[in-house]
Amino acid sequence: MAITKNKGRQGVISAWVDIAFGDVPTTATAYTAVDLPVGAIVVGGDLVVDTAWDTGTTATLSVGDASSAARYLGATSVKSTGRTALVPTGFVTTATQPAISVTTVISGTATTVGAARLRVDYIVRKRAAFSQG
Numbered sequence: 001m002a003i004t005k006n007k008g009r010q011g012v013i014s015a016w017v018d019i020a021f022g023d024v025p026t027t028a029t030a031y032t033a034v035d036l037p038v039g040a041i042v043v044g045g046d047l048v049v050d051t052a053w054d055t056g057t058t059a060t061l062s063v064g065d066a067s068s069a070a071r072y073l074g075a076t077s078v079k080s081t082g083r084t085a086l087v088p089t090g091f092v093t094t095a096t097q098p099a100i101s102v103t104t105v106i107s108g109t110a111t112t113v114g115a116a117r118l119r120v121d122y123i124v125r126k127r128a129a130f131s132q133g
Contacts (some may be wrong), residue, residue, distance in 0.1 A: 002124075003133070004069045004103070007117070007128075007131040007132055007133045008126075008127070008128025008130075008131055008132075009128060009129060009130050009131065009132050010122050010123060010124070010127050010128055010129045010131075011129060012043060012044070012122070012123055013032055013121070013122055013123065014045075014119055014120070014121050015034045015036070015119070015120050015122070016034075016117060016118060016119040016120070017033050017118050018115065018116075018117050019033065019061075019102060019115070019116045019118060020114065021053055021111045021112075021113060021115070023113030024061070024102060024103075024104045027104055027105050027106045027107070028103065028104075028105055029103065029104075029132075030064070030069055030101040030102070030103045031101060031102055031103070031104075032055060032099045032100075032101050033063075033099075033100050033102045033118055034055075034099065034100040034118065034120050035098060035099050035100075036098055036099065036100060036120070036122060037093070037098065037124055038063050038093055038094060038098055039092060039093065039124050039125040039126060039127075040092070040093045040098075040122045040123070040124050040125075041088075041090065041092050041093075041122060041123050041124075041125065042068070042072060042086065042088050042089070042091070042100075042120055042121065042122045043088050043090070043122055044085070044086060044088060044121035044122055045072070045084055045085070045086040045118070045119045045120040045121045045123050046083050046084060046085050046086055046118075046119050047061065047063060047073060047076060047084045047086070047116055047117070047118050048082070048083045048113075048116060048119075049078050049080065049081045049082055049083075049114075049115075049116045050081060050115045050116060050117060051081070051113055051114055051116075052078065052079050052080050052081050052113075052114065052116040053078045053079055053106070053111050053113070053114030054109075054111060054112055054113050054114065055079070055106050055107070055108045055109055055110070055111045055114075056107075056108025056109035057092045057095070057104075057107045057108030057109075058079075058106065058107040058108060059077065059079045059104070059106050059108075059111065059114065060075040060076055060077055060078065060104065060105045060117065061075070061076055061078050061102055061103070061104050061106075062074055062075050062076070062085060062102065062103045062105075063100060063101070063102055063118065064100070064101055064103070065091075065093070065097045065099060065100060065101060066096065066097045066099070066101070067097055067105045069101070070103075071089055071091060072086040072087055072088070072089065072094070072120075073086050073087065074105050075105060078104075078114060080091050080114060086120065092125060094098050100118075102118065
């Protein structure tokens with residue numbers, strides 16, 4: 001049997017959000033960061049820490065969704081500046097899991113500074129901006 005080719009083409013869509021330490025104040029709580037349409041598939045992205053969290057002991061951030069808090073990025077330290085790439089999994093968003101969330105784990109002294117930017121690159125199944133062929 002031959003493969004039925006899909007002639008539809010689309011560009012990768014990027015969504016981003018700035019996250020400050022005060023936006024995610026409660027440890028081990030998932031905060032919705034980026035809404036995606038049903039049928040979206042994350043194909044890339046990153047977490048860039050611009051200002052390191054200044055807590056005394058631990059400051060990590062995970063990126064996931066309602067079913068898996070670390071689907072795209074496991075607990076990653078935000079105590080130093082830098083970039084960490086998201087790990088695409090092939091998961092297709094559903095009506096009950098349409099959003100990307102971030103979860104922080106903070107311990108030690110209270111955080112007074114910290115800022116990051118989350119970028120999520122995705123495509124949407126059955127969407128086409130133009131055709132090829």
